[in-house]
Amino acid sequence: MFDDLPPDLARLLTLRVWHAMWLQRIDTKIAALQEKEPEQEQGRKNRPQEPDWIVELGIGNGRPPTEVHVGGCYAAGKRRRPVPRDEARRLLTSGVHRWGDGAAGRAAPQPAQDPRDAEAPSGSRAHGAARPFDHPAARRRPAR
Structure with missing residues (x-):
């Protein structure tokens, strides 16, 4: 055989x-x-459990916060730290940008994920923007 x-x-x-x-x-x-x-x-x-909110930190003296992300966000940079919902809300109201949707065809806005509106973020990890084009790259586009 x-x-x-x-x-x-x-x-x-x-x-x-x-x-x-x-x-x-x-x-x-x-x-x-x-x-x-x-x-x-x-x-x-x-x-460890994934944080609900992440703040991305800038470079330089003091490393000021630059953007707020939902925990587990793929776009959050390496310079980041987890923050509680109240601090995320405070940062957003003080003018820190929320990394959001509207640019590059990402998921539709989820208002329940805004720490200013919600008690806790929803289970979905899609990002919702406070304004439709809140991403820094969207601000560089000329007005039509």
């Missing part, structure tokens, strides 16, 4: 040793992954 194997004993023994070495490598890798699996599961369970 399997006549594609070599006909002599020396080559068959060589193949057997080679396959035994590969089986040992595979078994070692399986054992290593099985040891890591509980650690990774524990890491997933103990991961």
